[in-house]
Amino acid sequence: MARAARLLELMQALRRHRAPVSGVDLARELGISLRTLYRDIATLQEQGADIRGEAGVGYVLRPGFTLPPLNFSVDELEALVLGSRWVAVRGDARLGAAAGNAVAKIRAVLPAELRESVDAATLTVPAFTTAEPAKVDxxxxxxxxxxxxxxxxxxxxxxxxxxxxxxxxxxxxxxxxxxxxxxxxxxxxxxxxxxxxxxxxxxxxxxxxxxxxxxxxxxxxxxxxxxxxxxx
The missing domain is CATH 2.30.30 (SH3 type barrels.)
Incomplete structure (x- = not known):
């Protein structure tokens, strides 16, 4: 795995864990050695990531830091599109419109090959014709x-x-x-x-x-x- 991709995976893993997580568990989750993990955490800290670490407690990422934007994978795009379609069917009108707008914004900044993945998403959500309608906003x-x-x-x-x-x-x-x-x-x-x-x-x-x-x-x-x- 390229180093940039590995650093992104580490950031994503830290975001998933809201509570402190041990270095051993992080290394196992990412499939890297503990030594590589320590080196990558030091690199992210040098780039401004507010990663706090304490012996016996683990690492936690404080909010407010983002890496430069990177492309979504095809699986990530399908997950986003599926989620937006579910919200469009099950949510209220305003939430459904927001889901559609979010996918449109993501689609607009994708390279051509990934944009085609959004248009040809392989997953869908059936309409719920038996759902009880809300009488309020x-x-x-x-x-x-x-x-x-x-x-x-x-x-x-x-x-x-x-x-x-x-x-x-x-x-x-x-x-x-x-x-x-x-x-x-x-x-x-x-x-x-x-x-x-x-x-x-x-x-x-x-x-x-x-x-x-x-x-x-x-x-x-x-x-x-x-x-x-x-x-x-």
Whole structure:
């Protein structure tokens, strides 16, 4: 493997590991010797990569450093195209359009032979004709999740009863026929999972919820079985 490609692979490996990873594990993952790994890490550090290393703990890449842009492999392009097609089929209209725009931007800067790989991608995603349509603009929910802000929703539960809720949205989960939003519900004073197709109205409040979303997501996952549309 060429040295430039090896350095890129090392950067990618460090990005994949959010927690510190040992030199032995990195070397094994990359198929190189520990001595080569140490040499490559020193090279990246000289080029400005903020790689922190501590004996007994491992290496971690601090955010903010990128190598000069390099070409995608054919497999990477097929993964990107497949992902964008899945989002176009399953996401809301704005997210689907964004997926298409992202692939168009990538395609525009590719050399001709790789551009043809995008156009002739061998993988596809079937249309989901049985999916339950959302009655609200899902981008409002996504924006609230990013900003860690509460939402006011009108919700129809499994029994058909309508309630007004204030929720702290955490994620959007995609299932075969529905999208589900796990959230802290102020009415129930507990975590609940809300089916998006049963949200009749949604309004951004602009109020931040008092806890960090990342902490709440961990708490949700620890307390719940695999994400399901819980009874509300």
């Amino acid at each position: 899902v981008s409002v929910i996504r924006a609230a999740i990013r900003k860690e802000e509460t939402l006011s929703i009108s919700y129809r539960d499994t029994s058909g009863a309508h309630t007004q809720r204030t929720i702290w949205p955490l994620l959007i989960g995609f299932f075969e026929r529905v999208m589900v939003v796990p959230a802290w519900c102020e009415l129930r004073k507990d975590y609940r999972a809300f089916r998006v197709d049963r949200i009749l109205a949604v309004e951004a409040t602009g109020a931040r919820y008092p806890r960090r979303r990342a902490e709440m997501v961990k708490e949700w996952r620890a307390r719940q079985p695999p994400l399901t549309a819980a009874r509300n």
